[in-house]
Amino acid sequence: MTVTDSPAARLQALFEGHRLTPTQRRIAHSMVRRAADVPFLSSVELAELAGVSQPSVTRFAVALGFDGYPALRRHLREVAPAEPAAQPASYNEYQEAVEAEIENLRHLAQALADPRPVRRAGQVLAASRPLPVLGLRAAAAQAYGFAYFAGKVHPDVRLLDEGGTMIQDRIDGAVRAGASALLCFALPRHPREVVDTLAYAKGAGLTVVTVADSAFAPVAKHSDLLLPAAVGTGLAFDTACAPMLLGRVLLEAMCDDLPDAQARLEEFDQSAAARGLFVE
Secondary structure (H helix, E strand, C coil), X not given: CCHHHCHHHHHHHHHCCCCCCHHHHHHHHHHHHCCCCHHHCCHHHHHHHHCCCHHHHHHHHHHCCCCCHHHHHHHHHHHCCCXXXXXXXXXXXXXXXXXXXXXXXXXXXXXXXXXXXHHHHHHHHHCCCCEEEECCHHHHHHHHHHHHHHXXXXXXXXXXXXXXXHHHHHHHHHHHCCCCEEEEEECCCCCHHHXXXXXXXXXXXXXXXXXXXXXXXXXXXHCCEEEECCCECCCCCCXXXXXHHHHHHHHHHHHHCCCCHHHHHHHHHHHHHHHCCCCC
């Protein structure tokens, strides 16, 4: 089965082109994550899965053009596997969190079966001099990790991991210095400041590449290229293994379009050895 034939991809195609409310985006995101099971869920079960009310599920189905949820479910059964996915083994809450992250990584692997979006994003980021990298609050660690490694191969990476009134000034400075793109890591809960900053960046003429937890995230409308990677929600604080890995994949794609990337890495290794930077 190719990625375009997967249940998740078919659901994604069903939702595209519709203006969804935040609650409806939450339902859509939950359905994509459990694409194989959704055709067999009642409206009440789907509501519980998404953490919304049952009437919200009905309104969601109508927003997609169906008479109600039963009609939506009939449609899903026509385009989904004939039987639900096998039930997982019994795990404790910590194991369940890990299993959920493994499933998120499987979905990411399926999405990367079509490498064109990541390759295109890598080209856009490699061409931007300087390259601002934005990530606030929960996404700050993702942005820092990307910027740390990107700085070894890209000549000018500028980390934007603190909000406030200075952030627009720093974007203006990057644009004046020649920046053509901005990379954003956006994770729940999505700060309003991130949405506003992306709108400002686009208004300043930057191409916005975003790694987000969902194609339906609030940052989508201000992103030229959005690369989704789901977060885990089984623990008190969300886990973001898939967004982190997608960031490393994006780094690899960017290196492919930086002709001197390998030379820069070798130069760093020689310098690190001369300084005794790492313990052997």
